[in-house]
Each structure stands twice: as C-alpha cells, then as structure tokens.
Amino acid sequence: xxxxxxxxDPTTDIRERTYVPELLHGLAVTIRHFMRNLFFPRDTNTDVxxxxxxxxxxxxxxxxxxxxxxxxxRGLHRLVPREDGKPRCVACYLxxxxxxxxxxxxxxxxxxxxxxxxxxxxxxxxxxxxVIDELRCIVCGLCVEACPKDAIRMDTGRHTPxxxxxxxxxxxxxxxxxxxxxxxxxxxxxxxxxxxxxxxAHLEKHARxxxxxxxxxxxxPAHPVRTEVTSGPVPVTKFxxx
Amino acid sequence: MSPKDNKPSSPPPPAAPPAKPxxxxxxxxxxxxxxxxVTAKPGTNLITAAKTxxxxxxxxxxxxxxxxxxxxxxxxxxxSTSPKLVPACQTALQEGMSIxxxxxxxAEVRRSVMEFLLLNHPVDCAICDQAGECKLEDYYQRxxxxxxxxxxxxxxxNKRKVLGPLVVLDQERCVQCTRCVRFMDEVAKEPQxxxxxxxxxxxxxxxxxxxxxxxxxxxxxxxxxxGALLNRDFRFRARSWFLSTVASVCxxxxxxxxTYVDFMGQDVYRYRPRENDAINQSWMCDQGRLSYKPLxxxxxxxxxxxxxxxxxxxxxxxxxxRATAQLKAMAxxxxxxxxxxxxxxxxxxxxxxxFAKDALGVRHLYVGxxxxxxxxxLLMRADKNPNRKGLAWVSAGLGLSLEPFAALLKAVQAGTxxxxxxxxxxxxxxxxxxxxxxxxxxxxxxxxxxxxxLTETADVVLxxxxxxxxxxxxxxxxxxxxxxxxxxxxxxxxxxHWNWAVDIMREFGFPLTYESARDVFRELSPKVPELAxxxxxxxxxxxxxQRGLQxxxxxxxxxxxxxxxxxxxxxxxx
Ligand code: SF4
Ligand code: SF4
Ligand code: SF4
Ligand code: SF4
Ligand code: FES
Numbered sequence: 001x002x003x004x005x006x007x008x009d010p011t012t013d014i015r016e017r018t019y020v021p022e023l024l025h026g027l028a029v030t031i032r033h034f035m036r037n038l039f040f041p042r043d044t045n046t047d048v049x050x051x052x053x054x055x056x057x058x059x060x061x062x063x064x065x066x067x068x069x070x071x072x073x074r075g076l077h078r079l080v081p082r083e084d085g086k087p088r089c090v091a092c093y094l095x096x097x098x099x100x101x102x103x104x105x106x107x108x109x110x111x112x113x114x115x116x117x118x119x120x121x122x123x124x125x126x127x128x129x130x131v132i133d134e135l136r137c138i139v140c141g142l143c144v145e146a147c148p149k150d151a152i153r154m155d156t157g158r159h160t161p162x163x164x165x166x167x168x169x170x171x172x173x174x175x176x177x178x179x180x181x182x183x184x185x186x187x188x189x190x191x192x193x194x195x196x197x198x199x200x201a202h203l204e205k206h207a208r209x210x211x212x213x214x215x216x217x218x219x220x221p222a223h224p225v226r227t228e229v230t231s232g233p234v235p236v237t238k239f240x241x242x
Numbered sequence: 243m244s245p246k247d248n249k250p251s252s253p254p255p256p257a258a259p260p261a262k263p264x265x266x267x268x269x270x271x272x273x274x275x276x277x278x279x280v281t282a283k284p285g286t287n288l289i290t291a292a293k294t295x296x297x298x299x300x301x302x303x304x305x306x307x308x309x310x311x312x313x314x315x316x317x318x319x320x321x322s323t324s325p326k327l328v329p330a331c332q333t334a335l336q337e338g339m340s341i342x343x344x345x346x347x348x349a350e351v352r353r354s355v356m357e358f359l360l361l362n363h364p365v366d367c368a369i370c371d372q373a374g375e376c377k378l379e380d381y382y383q384r385x386x387x388x389x390x391x392x393x394x395x396x397x398x399x400n401k402r403k404v405l406g407p408l409v410v411l412d413q414e415r416c417v418q419c420t421r422c423v424r425f426m427d428e429v430a431k432e433p434q435x436x437x438x439x440x441x442x443x444x445x446x447x448x449x450x451x452x453x454x455x456x457x458x459x460x461x462x463x464x465x466x467x468x469g470a471l472l473n474r475d476f477r478f479r480a481r482s483w484f485l486s487t488v489a490s491v492c493x494x495x496x497x498x499x500x501t502y503v504d505f506m507g508q509d510v511y512r513y514r515p516r517e518n519d520a521i522n523q524s525w526m527c528d529q530g531r532l533s534y535k536p537l538x539x540x541x542x543x544x545x546x547x548x549x550x551x552x553x554x555x556x557x558x559x560x561x562x563x564r565a566t567a568q569l570k571a572m573a574x575x576x577x578x579x580x581x582x583x584x585x586x587x588x589x590x591x592x593x594x595x596x597f598a599k600d601a602l603g604v605r606h607l608y609v610g611x612x613x614x615x616x617x618x619x620l621l622m623r624a625d626k627n628p629n630r631k632g633l634a635w636v637s638a639g640l641g642l643s644l645e646p647f648a649a650l651l652k653a654v655q656a657g658t659x660x661x662x663x664x665x666x667x668x669x670x671x672x673x674x675x676x677x678x679x680x681x682x683x684x685x686x687x688x689x690x691x692x693x694x695x696l697t698e699t700a701d702v703v704l705x706x707x708x709x710x711x712x713x714x715x716x717x718x719x720x721x722x723x724x725x726x727x728x729x730x731x732x733x734x735x736x737x738x739h740w741n742w743a744v745d746i747m748r749e750f751g752f753p754l755t756y757e758s759a760r761d762v763f764r765e766l767s768p769k770v771p772e773l774a775x776x777x778x779x780x781x782x783x784x785x786x787x788q789r790g791l792q793x794x795x796x797x798x799x800x801x802x803x804x805x806x807x808x809x810x811x812x813x814x815x816x
Contacts, residue, residue: 090368090369091369093481093484094368108478109478110478113402121402122401123366123369124369124402125369148368149368188366191398192398195401195402196401197398197399197400197413198398
C-alpha cells in the first residue's frame with residue numbers, strides 16, 4: 001500500500017518514483033545497525049529499556065544474564081533452615097497432601113531424647129527424607145500456602161536449573177535446605193528448653209504477650225506520663241512499651 | 243361420673259408425688275429430642291438415643307463400654323427436667339422428657355467448653371499423629387471456630403513421656419477425660435494410669451515406679467479422643483488421612499478379634515479394633531495389634547526352586563510344573579505326607595485339602611501352625627492360630643484325619659516320608675530344628691507367606707498371599723465364622739493358598755474353574771456342614787469403610803514420586 005502510494009504521488013520526484021535510492025538508503029540503515037550490533041560492545045543490563053551501550057541488542061542472554069524476578073515470584077523451592085541449620089520442617093505432610101502434582105515425598109522420623117541439640121528435642125518430629133520432583137512440579141505455590149511452619153518457601157528468585165537426567169530434577173534435603181534462617185516468636189524452641197516439663201511451667205516468656213499477636217487491653221493513660229525534672233541528671237527515658 | 247356425685251365429706255387425700263405418666267409405648271421410654279419423638283429401651287444412653295434422630299451430641303469422656311464420668315461437659319443439652327443444662331451422657335431417659343440439642347444456648351455452651359479445653363492445648367497438630375482423626379479438631383471446626391483469647395502463657399508439661407513399650411504420652415494435649423484411666427481400671431483391670439495434681443495443673447501419668455506394660459495398652463491410644471496417648475509403633479509413620487481402611491479379623495490368636503486394617507499402597511500400617519459385641523467388644527490386645535508386621539516383612543515374593551545354594555527364582559509356571567511332576571510320582575503312596583497350618587483361611591483349607599485328598603490321595607494330615615503362647619482372661623488365647631476350628635471342620639467334612647506335628651517328625655526320622663506338601667510353613671516347634679529334621683525328606687513343596695527355615699530347605703516354594711491380600715473367612719475358637727476383606731492386591735507374584743492348590747490340581751488334570759476364593763467356598767463348602775450355612779456374601783463387612791488420600795504411595799501414572807528412577811521408595815521402619 002505504502003509502495004503504491006509513494007510511486008503514484010505526482011508531487012514526489014523521479015528519485016522516489018524509481019524507489020532504487022530509497023532501497024539503498026534502507027539497506028544502509030540495516031547494515032549500519034548490523035555492524036554496530038555485531039562489532040561494538042553490548043550493555044548487559046537486564047533492564048533492557050535502560051541499556052546504554054553502542055550495541056543496541058535488547059536480548060537477555062540467559063543464563064549468563066538473569067532478569068531479577070519481582071518479589072513474590074514463585075521460584076525454586078527451598079526448605080527454610082532454623083538458626084541451628086536444621087530444617088524448620090516438622091514433616092507434617094500438609095504440602096505433600098495439597099500438592100496437585102503429587103511431587104513431594106516425605107518420610108518422617110523422631111529426634112532422640114538424647115539428641116545434643118535441645119532445639120531438636122522440643123519438636124521431636126522431623127523429615128528424614130524430603131524430596132521434590134521439580135520436573136513434575138507445576139509451580140503452583142500451594143505447598144508454601146499449606147505449610148503451617150513457614151518451612152517451605154519459593155523465594156529463591158531462581159527457577160529450576162536444567163539438568164541432563166530426570167533424576168537430577170529430584171531435589172532432596174541437602175539441595176533444598178538453603179537461604180537465610182527464619183525464626184518466629186511463636187517457635188517452640190524459643191519458649192522451652194526441651195520436650196520435658198520445664199522447672200517453671202508458667203514462665204513469662206511462654207506468654208504470647210509482646211508478640212503483637214494479641215492486642216493488649218491494659219489500662220493505659222491517654223498521654224505518656226511526663227517526668228518533670230527540675231535538677232540533677234536527666235533520667236534515661238523508659239518507654240512504657242517497647 | 244358427674245362432679246356432683248363426689249362425696250364432699252371425705253378429706254382430700256395427702257399430696258402424693260405426681261404419678262409417673264403411663265408409658266406411651268409400654269416397655270419403652272418415649273421422649274422428645276429436638277421436636278422429634280424417640281422411642282428407646284430403658285437404660286439407653288441419651289447420646290445414643292439422640293443419634294437415632296440425627297442429633298449428633300458431641301462428647302469426649304463418654305464411651306459406651308466405660309463407666310460414665312461426665313467430666314468433659316461437652317455433651318451439655320437442654321432438658322425439660324432441669325433448669326440448667328444437663329450432661330447428655332449422664333442423664334437417664336425419662337418418659338415424656340423433652341431434650342433440645344440445637345438451641346442457641348447449647349451452641350454457646352459448647353463453644354465455651356471448647357474454648358476451655360483448648361485453653362492450655364498446644365495445638366501442634368502439625369506434629370500430632372492424631373491430626374485427621376482428632377475430636378478436638380473436628381469439634382473445633384464444627385462448633386467453635388474462634389481464635390484463642392488467651393493472653394497469658396499456656397501451661398507447659400511433658401510432651402514426650404514414654405509410658406510403656408507401646409504408648410507415649412503428650413501431657414499437654416490431654417483434655418482430662420479420664421477415658422484411659424477408666425479403661426485400665428475397668429476393662430484391662432490393671433490400674434496403671436492415674437490422674438495427678440488438680441485444676442489446670444492436672445495431668446495423666448503412670449503411677450510412680452510403674453510402666454504401662456499391660457497387654458491392652460494399645461486400646462488407650464484408640465480411646466484417647468485427642469493426640470495425648472499415641473502408639474509408639476505407628477507414630478510418625480503415616481498421616482491418618484493417607485490410610486485406607488478395610489474390615490478384617492486379627493489372625494494373632496484363635497480369639498479372632500474384629501479389626502480394621504489401615505493400609506497405604508501395599509503396606510499395612512496398623513490394626514485397629516472393630517466393634518463386635520460377641521467377640522472383642524471394642525478392644526484388641528497388643529500382641530494382636532503388632533501381628534501385622536509379618537504382612538510387610540520377610541515375605542516370600544517369588545516362586546523359587548532348589549535348596550540352599552541351588553535356590554533360584556523361577557516363573558510360576560515352572561514352579562508349578564516341577565511341583566506337579568514330583569508330587570504326581572508319589573501321589574497315592576504312603577510316602578507322601580501333607581502338612582497343613584491352622585492359620586490358613588477356610589477357602590485355603592477347602593481347596594488345599596481337596597487337593598490333598600483327591601489328587602494326592604492322602605487319608606490323614608499333619609497339623610502344623612504356630613506354637614502356643616501366653617493367654618489372658620480378657621481376649622488373648624494360648625492358641626495363636628486363627629483357624630484351628632475351621633481346620634477341624636473342613637478335614638472332618640472331607641473325611642481326613644488329623645495327626646500332630648510330632649508324628650510327622652517321627653515318620654520323617656523313621657524314613658517313611660519321602661515327599662512333603664506343606665500348606666502354610668508355620669511349625670509348632672523350634673523352626674530351625676524342625677527344618678533340619680524335615681530336610682531329610684527328598685522333596686518338599688511349600689506354600690508360604692513368609693521366609694522361614696522351612697522355606698529355606700524346600701525344593702519348591704510357592705509364595706502365598708496373606709489374609710489382607712485376599713478374601714476369605716476364618717472360624718474363631720467359639721465357632722463363629724468371620725469374613726475378611728481384601729485390602730490390596732497380593733504382593734509380588736504371591737497367590738492365595740487356594741489358588742496354588744487349584745493351579746496344581748489343574749496340572750494334575752482336574753477340570754477346575756474356580757477363579758476366586760468365593761468360587762472355592764461356593765463349590766466346596768457344601769461338603770462341610772458347619773460352613774454350608776454361612777452366608778459368605780451376606781455376612782461380609784462392607785468393603786471400604788474409608789478411602790485414604792493416596793498421593794504418596796504412587797503418582798497418577800503409578801510411579802512413586804521422588805526416587806522413581808531408582809526404584810520404589812523405602813518404606814521406613816516396618
Ligand atoms: S509448587 Fe505446587 S506442584 Fe510444586 S511442589 Fe508445591 S504444591 Fe506441588
Ligand atoms: S507443610 Fe511445611 S512443615 Fe509440613 S511437611 Fe511440608 S514443608 Fe514440612
Ligand atoms: S490433639 Fe488434636 S487438636 Fe491437639 S494437636 Fe493433636 S490433632 Fe491438633
Ligand atoms: S490421655 Fe487422652 S484418654 Fe487419657 S485423660 Fe487425657 S485425653 Fe483422656
Ligand atoms: S461426654 Fe458427657 S460430660 Fe463428657
């Protein structure tokens with residue numbers, strides 16, 4: 001259409017009507033971009049719109065360059081460790097139950113009462129084997145939703161790397177257990193030394209007060225009480241609430 | 243009679259208690275529950291009576307086979323006989339009384355009771371084996387559904403108190419219903435459990451210096467409505483919602499307690515007792531409870547030929563051919579003996595003994611079977627074979643006489659037995675010694691479920707299915723015939739005893755068409771008068787009472803998730 005109109009337009013000159021010079025002009029543009037992209041350095045910024053290099057290629061050469069995924073992206077699973085490096089997972093099988101692809105296989109075991117680490121004795125159940133077949137996983141994230149212990153997350157920001165064999169996609173605890181450890185104030189091992197009855201069964205720190213889970217209904221003055229200081233050293237400010 | 247006929251002079255009679263209303267249905271109590279009329283036998287519990295009209299009263303501490311403690315207060319209902327709410331479990335039925343279980347007041351009280359029960363409850367369902375079959379969970383979902391309002395700390399107790407060889411206690415999870423204490427006192431008659439301390443510090447424990455060593459300790463795990471008492475054998479091995487259930491019978495002794503078999507894939511995970519008033523009420527013994535293990539462990543899975551080092555696995559056809567050739571040569575002679583175990587089901591015995599009589603031509607059988615063991619007054623019997631009575635019936639019906647195992651050993655030592663056909667490899671004496679003696683026999687064909695010294699010395703081993711892998715029936719010590727149902731297909735290349743017997747008979751040239759244990763029973767039981775009247779189909783318990791989710795045993799394509807490239811996943815600890 002464009003070609004037809006350009007050549008029939010009586011106001012344009014013979015150069016345009018024969019079209020050959022414009023053809024050559026177009027070729028020159030193409031060759032210029034070709035040379036520029038072929039021989040000049042390319043910016044590897046994965047944010048392609050903000051690339052500045054001479055070469056204007058917008059390709060992201062995965063896997064050497066990897067786009068940073070947005071927060072909330074469901075990537076490769078990880079088993080969240082506790083501070084002591086053991087998995088938070090208590091082998092409750094809820095992820096395996098919910099998984100629509102049936103790709104999680106768990107076997108549970110029991111920490112011995114003689115286990116050196118007290119943390120382990122508080123929650124006596126743990127996974128002796130925890131396997132995810134990443135090839136079968138449909139990345140739905142339901143396992144993360146189902147977990148009552150915040151023990152499985154998909155926040156690695158990576159997706160499953162490629163492998164040469166199917167068995168390579170079967171991820172077990174040593175590969176899954178990674179990333180920063182996580183503790184919650186409600187974690188049992190923060191509340192008691194072991195699974196036996198503590199010497200004082202009613203310790204203050206067992207309470208949920210201060211976790212922010214329960215809004216406190218203590219009577220409290222509407223305005224902070226001011227301490228009038230007339231002489232002497234200024235007392236260290238004590239906050240009523242931390 | 244008109245009012246004016248009354249004699250005014252006579253004094254009024256003394257105020258008598260209001261006469262009881264005449265029963266609407268003589269011999270029964272008629273009352274009204276939630277606006278529906280209920281007619282019940284006197285002495286019926288209100289909870290049971292309410293169930294008949296669909297009013298499901300929640301309860302923890304009540305159990306129809308234990309005394310009434312009425313301490314959980316979960317079953318409170320409104321009654322026309324009392325201004326306050328009454329515990330349904332403890333309220334006697336009265337003629338004309340009216341009960342309401344569906345009012346706002348009852349709902350509010352149930353919610354409050356749940357809140358109190360959960361006050362110090364750890365709610366660690368994630369690691370609690372009871373999850374999925376826990377009454378606290380169920381009633382919370384049904385009746386409460388509110389977050390905890392507790393601001394102080396929960397009372398901490400021992401979470402892992404090992405009470406005995408089979409039971410572990412989490413004192414935090416207990417709701418103080420005392421079912422376990424009452425069971426040990428009233429049923430097991432071994433009061434080993436008690437309730438200690440008071441108020442919110444109350445906890446269950448064994449009496450000082452004792453252990454929960456009773457042979458009935460497993461029942462307190464079933465009784466405990468929450469996850470406080472747990473079975474150490476089953477704990478952490480499977481989540482309850484993965485298990486499928488089938489009705490069966492315990493084969494641990496001749497009592498024949500009714501059971502549920504909980505299984506996943508082709509592994510049995512536990513037995514639970516099934517109600518039967520005539521035999522085991524609601525209980526079973528620990529010995530029987532653990533007798534599921536041989537169903538998973540050390541099974542003979544493939545037919546094999548040859549003794550000791552010459553042993554090689556073969557196809558079923560090859561094994562059958564070999565057994566047939568050897569047995570046929572000896573058939574009808576006195577040098578051929580048949581050893582039969584009273585642990586086999588009736589169908590196995592019917593087919594196996596018919597084979598022995600018609601094809602092998604023997605006139606008497608030697609009786610093997612497990613040796614006698616301990617017995618007690620409640621359920622456990624000394625005879626550890628589930629079908630001795632059935633063997634007696636079937637052999638009598640077929641005209642075969644029974645001889646003790648010792649006679650077989652004597653005959654073997656005397657050298658008069660040259661070939662032996664074994665239906666069930668259990669022997670009532672030391673297994674290794676018996677196998678050494680029997681090894682003198684020139685040819686032994688064994689149908690066996692598990693690897694024993696006798697299968698090691700056999701020339702032909704035919705792998706046999708267990709009672710959970712095939713339909714069948716057993717006769718318990720008092721002569722009650724009971725059906726078992728098939729939970730899952732036989733493992734490996736195992737087949738029922740009856741199936742092997744029928745297969746060899748076909749090789750012998752008998753035109754048999756039996757395709758199932760049912761066919762065998764239908765065709766052969768008329769020869770046994772005691773079995774002839776048994777309704778094989780009508781007496782069978784329903785096939786599936788509960789179907790578990792099964793995402794773990796196999797994936798949708800039949801391959802286990804996880805290590806599917808490296809073979810089947812390990813089944814731990816069985
Ligand atoms: S993301 Fe979905 S499919 Fe993948 S393991 Fe989790 S639940 Fe299963
Ligand atoms: S849901 Fe969480 S705690 Fe439970 S088995 Fe899965 S990862 Fe472990
Ligand atoms: S007893 Fe019931 S409510 Fe309590 S932790 Fe166990 S499953 Fe959960
Ligand atoms: S341990 Fe279980 S059965 Fe015993 S009192 Fe506690 S909740 Fe009841
Ligand atoms: S069941 Fe009635 S009070 Fe517990």
